[in-house]
Amino acid sequence: MNKQDIYNLLEEKGVWHEIVEHEAVWNMEDLAKVKLPYPDADAKNVFVRDDKKQNYYLITVKDDKRVDLKKFREDHNTRKLSFVSENDLMEILNLIPGSVSPFGLLNDKECKVKFFLDKAFTVNKAIVGIHPNDNTATVFVKANDLIDIIKEHGNEVEVVKI
Numbered sequence: 211m212n213k214q215d216i217y218n219l220l221e222e223k224g225v226w227h228e229i230v231e232h233e234a235v236w237n238m239e240d241l242a243k244v245k246l247p248y249p250d251a252d253a254k255n256v257f258v259r260d261d262k263k264q265n266y267y268l269i270t271v272k273d274d275k276r277v278d279l280k281k282f283r284e285d286h287n288t289r290k291l292s293f294v295s296e297n298d299l300m301e302i303l304n305l306i307p308g309s310v311s312p313f314g315l316l317n318d319k320e321c322k323v324k325f326f327l328d329k330a331f332t333v334n335k336a337i338v339g340i341h342p343n344d345n346t347a348t349v350f351v352k353a354n355d356l357i358d359i360i361k362e363h364g365n366e367v368e369v370v371k372i
Contacts, residue, residue, distance in 0.1 A: 211304075211316045216342035216349065219316075223359070228350040235345050236308040241273070248350050251337040255310040257299060257323075260289035266302065267291070270312055270338070271328040271372050282372070286326075304343075311341040312356055313349075321364035327357065328372045 211219070220227045228247060235241045241252060252273035259266045265288060269277050279291045299305055302323065303314035315323055331338045331353040339350045353369075360367050 211313065211343060213342040213344040213347060216313050216316075219359070220349070220351070223355075225355045225359070226352060229342075229347055230350075231347045233346070234308070241348075244348070246339060246348060246350075248335070248337050248339055251331070251335070251339040251350055252348075253312075253331070253338050253340050255312070255340070257294045257303070257310050258291045259294050259298065260291060262289060263298075265289070266294065266298075266323040267326060268310070268312060268315060268323050269326045269328075269372065270331070270340070272330050275328065275330075275372065277372065282326075285370075309341050309343055309345045311343055312338075312360060313340060313343050315360050315365045316363050317343070318363075318365060321366075324366045324368070325360050326372065327353065327367065327369050329369050330371075332369055 230246055232244045253270050254273045256269040256277045283291050302318055304317040305314045315325055336353045337350050338353050338356055339348045342349045357367050
């Protein structure tokens with residue numbers, strides 16, 4: 211699914227969302243320069259795999275958090291983790307670096323990626339800001355709607371404290 215496909219899906223499902231188109235952002239420093247309506251909802255996405263390339267995980271946290279892969283491994287009883295290669299990113303999620311997003315899971319034909327959403331997104335306004343599979347926009351959706359969309363697609367979802 212590309213950016214327009216994501217927009218269409220949200221409209222078809224009647225999901226509340228707000229779109230902010232912007233210059234391409236490649237990292238959190240670039241995103242900090244963009245004026246967004248819900249700065250506390252900005253997400254950072256980490257796509258990792260285990261050392262046997264059998265299990266893949268997309269971890270989405272608040273933009274100011276750091277993902278400690280060693281602690282994550284211990285907390286979730288995984289094998290040693292490392293970042294996914296550009297080739298695997300394209301093959302599994304059909305995304306390029308800088309565009310990683312939970313919406314990319316909608317391109318995961320085998321539903322092999324397990325999604326971990328930081329519990330911090332489910333409090334207060336419970337809004338999360340993520341790319342629509344393209345780093346030239348940020349889409350804000352309610353965390354529960356995002357969870358429902360990903361589960362409906364078939365990927366496993368866990369909301370955890372990270």
